[in-house]
Structure formats: structure tokens, C-alpha cells
Amino acid sequence: xxxxxxxxxxxxxxxxxxxxxxxxxxxxxxxxxxxxxxxxxxxxxxxxxxxxxxxxxxxxxxxxxxxxxxxxxxxxxxxxxxxxxxxxxxxxxxxxxxxxxxxxxxxxxxxxxxxxxxxxxxxxxxxxxxxxxxxxxxxxxxxxxxx
Amino acid sequence: xxxxxxxxxxxxxxxxxxxxxxxxxxxxxxxxxxxxxxxxxxxxxxxxxxxxxxxxxxxxxxxxxxxxxxxxxxxxxxxxxxxxxxxxxxxx
Numbered sequence: 001x002x003x004x005x006x007x008x009x010x011x012x013x014x015x016x017x018x019x020x021x022x023x024x025x026x027x028x029x030x031x032x033x034x035x036x037x038x039x040x041x042x043x044x045x046x047x048x049x050x051x052x053x054x055x056x057x058x059x060x061x062x063x064x065x066x067x068x069x070x071x072x073x074x075x076x077x078x079x080x081x082x083x084x085x086x087x088x089x090x091x092x093x094x095x096x097x098x099x100x101x102x103x104x105x106x107x108x109x110x111x112x113x114x115x116x117x118x119x120x121x122x123x124x125x126x127x128x129x130x131x132x133x134x135x136x137x138x139x140x141x142x143x144x145x146x147x
Numbered sequence: 148x149x150x151x152x153x154x155x156x157x158x159x160x161x162x163x164x165x166x167x168x169x170x171x172x173x174x175x176x177x178x179x180x181x182x183x184x185x186x187x188x189x190x191x192x193x194x195x196x197x198x199x200x201x202x203x204x205x206x207x208x209x210x211x212x213x214x215x216x217x218x219x220x221x222x223x224x225x226x227x228x229x230x231x232x233x234x235x236x237x238x239x
Binding site: 077084 | 149152153155156157159160162163164166167169170176177178179181182183185186189190192193196197199200203205208209211212215216218219222223226227229230
């Protein structure tokens, strides 16, 4: 009986490892930063969740030991891996990393407006004593928005 | 057979870490490399779980939580550095 319970844990760990391998293959083969981040974040998160749930079930069945640290690890990885992928994709987008494929860039106008306002705010906080510099610095976003 | 399944899982996790190392070396932008390093951290969490099941010990569970927290903090710090040029801003 306990052998079958241990086998459940081992098979869940194997499934998690296979999901991690699939995410790594997606990280090699996909052409773009955003698609690679899509593959890496979602499927490796699912893989590590399967492996941690398998470990939890293994120790629960074989030893009767319920580890709250594993529950915390599962919860933390489940919360933070998509947030990390989001922050990385936003930093890649704001550094103008190119997007491959036929996708339309609907964020471009929105980010253009927001970057202009952010630049104005930063310049207004930084260049309080030099208004001439502010005029010079505010020229290139206007040219970009006209084109 | 039980140990064989766990050793196969560890080998698959090492293969995926090698594939992510390829992306770290070759990736054209900085965000690729940081994403692959974050994925390596997550694969390390899964391989520590498989390792602790293989040796039937509970001494490494703190390490799972610790690597998760450190990987997240490092990824967010690198993303802020790529995006703004500084990690901690001074004026707000």
C-alpha cells in the first residue's frame, strides 16, 4: 500500500520534470522574447508545482509528515513566477526589443503617451532650476509622436 | 524502480537546466538572459525536491523556500535595472 503511495509522488515529480523540459525546449525554439517568456513562465511554473506537490504527497504518505514549508514554497512560487515574467516582459518592451511575427503592436500609442508624461514629470522634478534644459529635452518625443 | 523514476526525473531536470544555459549564453537581449536565469532557479527548486525524495530526508525544505525568494528578488532587481538603469531610486 505504501509503495503505491510513494509511486504517486515519484510519478508527479517525473511529470513536473517533463513539463520543465518542455518549457526549456520552448525557450530554445521560440523566436521572440515575449513568446519565450510565455513558454518559460507558465510551463516551468506548472512543472515546479507538480514536483513540489509530488514531494508533499510522498512525505505525507510514507512518513505521515505534513510539511508547512513545502506549502509555503508552493504558494510563493505560484505567486511570484508570473509577476517576475510580467516585470521582465515590461522591461523588454520599454527597451524596444523587437517583436517577431504578425502581431499588431497595440501598446505602442499608449506607451508613447505615457512615456511622454513620465519624461515630463521626471524632468520637472529634476530640472527645477533649469527650464531651458527642459525645452531642449522635450523635443525628441514630439518628433517621434509626429512620425 | 522507484529510485529509477527519480533518477530519470533528475536527469530531465539537468537537461532542461542545460537548455536554459544555452539561452543564457546565446540570448540576444538582456531580458532573455534574466528570464533563462529565473527559469534555472525554478528548475533548481524542482531538482532539490526530487533530491530530498531520493534521499528521504526533510533537511532541504528550507532551501526550496530560500531559493524561491532569492530568485524572485534577483529577477525583479535585474528587471528594474534593465528598465530604468537604477535598482533603487533616490527621490521617491
